[in-house]
Amino acid sequence: MTVNAAKTTYSIFSLSTKIPNLRLRINNSLLEKENYPKYLGVTFDPRLTWCKQIETVQKNAVRRTLLLKKLAGTSWGEDMKLLKKT
Incomplete structure (x- = not known):
């Protein structure tokens, strides 16, 4: 090898x-x-403070939350409780 x-x-x-x-x-x-190497989906930073990993997870969570809000409109769409379960 x-x-x-x-x-x-x-x-x-x-x-x-x-x-x-x-x-x-x-x-x-x-x-x-x-x-900032990435290994198995985890981003490491030079001082091993996990700041870069936390930023990445936070961005993904916000993006998914906004998508759920769009899918559960106030006058249309699915109920937010149902969307959170799936």
């Missing part, structure tokens, strides 16, 4: 404010640094 350097990135997780500027290479190919 070989590593595909074009698809490989690296991330640094640290509580320190002095993060070194690394230049990592595989097979003479420079690796790209990814500040």
Whole structure:
């Protein structure tokens, strides 16, 4: 099994404010640094504070809530209680 350097990135997780500027290479190919890597749907940030993940979850929740509000109009559409159950 070989590593595909074009698809490989690296991330640094640290509580320190002095993060070194690394230049990592595989097979003479420079690796790209990814500040907010996503793994199995979870977004990590460099200080592991979960702020980026919380923002993402919040945006998705707001978007879905607005969709439910549109589907449950005041004079038309389904009852909001029914929509929340499904």
